[in-house]
Amino acid sequence: MSKEIILTGDRPTGPLHLGHYVGSLLNRVTLQQQYKQYVMLADIQALTDNYENPDKVRSNILEVAADYLAVGIDPTKTTIFLQSQIPQIAELAIFYANLVTVARLSRNPTVKTEIQQRGFGESIPVGFFIYPIHQAADITVVKGTLVPVGEDQLPMIEQTNEIVRTFNRLYHTDVLKETKAMIPKVGRLPGIDGKAKMGKSLGNAIFLSDPADVLHKKVMSMFTDPDHLKVSDPGKIEGNTVFEYLDAFGTDTTQIAAYKEQYQRGGLGDVTVKKYLYEVLDSLLGPIRERRATYAANPDYLMKILHEGTQATLEVAQQTMADVKKAMKLQYF
């Protein structure tokens, strides 16, 4: 097994969807075979923009845990933990805050972009502003060396490594490890409305937990070629969400190629190809949905998994904190 340690995770603000499945969940199922992997339920980070709604965060923790197990994240191989139960993360964040200037944080492109997207304007909560520092604490508390992230998150990794280097230099130590981004090859899955990104808040997501009838309804309402009005019309497959999904999830490439050819030529109706996509998706999501229902019906079991993962993480975090406090000469009793 590799010596690399992976940290990844999700903000528990809603159940996970097909975009997560393609973009990160499948990857984690593979990575757990080869690496020590931590998956963090970032409930404190979720509170940075849901601080008025702790119930939402709380209820989604079990939803996301059920999603994890249903897709094959194996708690005997992957340590799943709750961010809020690891006080060492907050302690590290406070220590690291001395090593970063306000000017440096303000220049962070991820922070800049997200501030724009969320429309914070002048009233950015401090918790949100300092989140790059908190994220450095998330990663280093488990001595993470590999973080699967999108390209847009690279400045976060750079900020983490700046903190690691500054800390090690100032305190003449090597207890903190630099981390590397691991950028997955998979493209982004569009929403069912054809928009570039699937998101729960965008209302265009297919959730892993959607019942078969909801899945059917969503597939039948999917964005296709808006100029493909009659069955006999030639249709476009570029930018056609149904075909993009078939490329992402279909396995019968001969059948898909035939459908594409017929659609472009004219003579294939949206309904026919959507019914086919529904079957493709349901054969993938059906077993996940079934396993998920079993887990969701057993919250005590889910809580036990989270408890065990959190305890295991706590032991590592205590060791990290002992190393850090020793380097900072803050060990006393």
Added chain:
Amino acid sequence: MSKEIILTGDRPTGPLHLGHYVGSLLNRVTLQQQYKQYVMLADIQALTDNYENPDKVRSNILEVAADYLAVGIDPTKTTIFLQSQIPQIAELAIFYANLVTVARLSRNPTVKTEIQQRGFGESIPVGFFIYPIHQAADITVVKGTLVPVGEDQLPMIEQTNEIVRTFNRLYHTDVLKETKAMIPKVGRLPGIDGKAKMGKSLGNAIFLSDPADVLHKKVMSMFTDPDHLKVSDPGKIEGNTVFEYLDAFGTDTTQIAAYKEQYQRGGLGDVTVKKYLYEVLDSLLGPIRERRATYAANPDYLMKILHEGTQATLEVAQQTMADVKKAMKLQYF
């Protein structure tokens, strides 16, 4: 005994001096009779502008603890604790960071002033910038309701109460308590160079730990009336540090009044009145110096006092964190 809970403390960046004695230490010796009092050694705060020098902070912790006991702070009445050993302070600070905007922090007059004084310019460390939030965590972690501070620290108290009110409102709770400033009546003691403020970094301080010969040397070098050149010249007592100290520390008011009269008329030399001040100060500081030497020679005892105080504080902090996490619905296992 009053139900109020006092939090006060010092940054352990050097041994304490006569300015501390007059401005806060004497007050604490009185307050401990009547109130539950916590005295915090703010070693994390000390690191915000000494992060490159942890040794300095570490070595001064025992110095300051010896000062405390020497002046009569009684560990059976006052709980003395180390900020760095209470992880709940960092956890609270991270929670509170969501409740304060960057714009609000930037307007904090204390932060503004200190940024100017310390010449941070554009490169303010985040740890320093967010210190008002951290201070709210210091106070509320022990459910402090009274904080002895100077007028210049009032904005810090206001920031704390804003956080308390916002937290209680958002999470429909009353677990956090508002706090009141307790502004001591005593004036500020000037430095031995006549400058308005005594400070260790200003090089104009008389330390509680100064040996008798050092005290003698400092008193003999004190700023007086620069126009009082010959013994026979009339001298000014206004702005004359020696007389200000006599007013602050002398007990024989008849003798002091006689000296003042003679000095203003002419015929009293600086050396005579300085020798008298030396005796006044040495009769105050001699016993403190002696007790201090005994404590300083017994670091194990000092560490035991700090350990016990920290353990007691930790129990209170755990209770506060349990209350806070319950309100935020972050209790899981």
